[in-house]
Amino acid sequence: MIGIDTPVTLRQLVQYNPERPYREANDLYVSYWGKEDCNPGHAVGPGIREFYKVHFIHKGKGIVRIGKETFSLRAGQAFMIYPQVITYYEADAEEPWSYSWIAFQGSQIAHALSRTSVTPEHPVFPMDMRIMPRIYEQLSEAVAFIPSANLRLSAILMQFLAELTDVAPAASLETIHPQKHDVYVHKCIEFFKTHYSEKISVEQVAASLQLDRKYLSALFKKALGLPPQQYLLQYRMERAEELLIKGIYSIGEVARSVGYQDALLFSKMFKKVKGSAPKHFLLNSPGD
Structure with a gap:
């Protein structure tokens, strides 16, 4: 699907709406995912979301602004958008970034993220390059398995959260x-x-x-x-x-x-x- 709401060179988006019984019975589920090659200076926001959304930067660079804080990012990093948090992000004018993303919801997300050092105030983290390049493809392949699509998507999301806990762990109680x-x-x-x-x-x-x-x-x-x-x-x-x-x-x-x-x-x-x-x-x- 090619997006029509933003000026980009390439934007692929997959919208996925799990059935209501599945959403109500599960604490973690994927809403949609996509990838994008941005034009120089392409910006999103400032705005809020109703869900969690993480962007994986594959190449190029850009900035993320939350409140008065501005973060500069490049390939190998990722950033988390939290629900109800005003966020603005913009591709670099000379080396615009390309990224993939995954949006997700669930009552257990906050608990899972509490095990990491990622917070609404500090949303940037490094990401293991073994999982980042393939996450869009993994999600897209999962929906081909109609009977088990929901479970496969949730498994990919849980794998990501596990990776995130490893690469950006919260300080231990002893610390x-x-x-x-x-x-x-x-x-x-x-x-x-x-x-x-x-x-x-x-x-x-x-x-x-x-x-x-x-x-x-x-x-x-x-x-x-x-x-x-x-x-x-x-x-x-x-x-x-x-x-x-x-x-x-x-x-x-x-x-x-x-x-x-x-x-x-x-x-x-x-x-x-x-x-x-x-x-x-x-x-x-x-x-x-």
């Missing part, structure tokens, strides 16, 4: 907080997020870290302002609310999915945290 107790708190949170659907206790977490339960609870409360039991309860209810809003699971199914075998106890705790009974969220779900 940001050299105190060992901060690492314990982080590991406790990760344990809760991994095992919240199971019958777990603070004693189990403390034992896995070879710590006294009271000591771990004190560290946790000092770091987050609430005890670990309360954090786990709130996290479980957040996940429960997400499931209830879908409108396709019973209260009992949701209860068991977040670690409660007793649906009545779950309902009581849910109302305590959320202020309304689970049934209220079911009645007001988009599916009804």
Whole structure:
């Protein structure tokens, strides 16, 4: 497809809209992708997007402006456009860039990017040249497999996010907080997020870290302002609310999915945290 909205020497764009059930059931999905050989001085913006969009620069150079910050880029680099962030970018007048891009959405994108050093304020990062030149072709080839296109596209997106985490990792907890107790708190949170659907206790977490339960609870409360039991309860209810809003699971199914075998106890705790009974969220779900 040749674009008609911008003056470019070559622009190829593939628009892809996954079916609604797939979008609603998945936390990561691709919206569209493309590649472009830009004319000298070709500019986009300033404007905002409703999705995440990353540009891989194959050759040439240009600039990206976010707020008052201007970044100069060249081949081998990439930049991320964040949703609702005003962004402007422009090809160099003498060596205009050629780039490919991929736009994507999903509730887990922000979490994935939190594992990297890329932020709305610092959107530029190096990109492994082993994946960059082929990403447009990989995506285009994936849609040829009609039954599995959605899964193939998501796999490519996940591969990119994994590469990004490797080439632009976030500073480790040890770097940001050299105190060992901060690492314990982080590991406790990760344990809760991994095992919240199971019958777990603070004693189990403390034992896995070879710590006294009271000591771990004190560290946790000092770091987050609430005890670990309360954090786990709130996290479980957040996940429960997400499931209830879908409108396709019973209260009992949701209860068991977040670690409660007793649906009545779950309902009581849910109302305590959320202020309304689970049934209220079911009645007001988009599916009804």
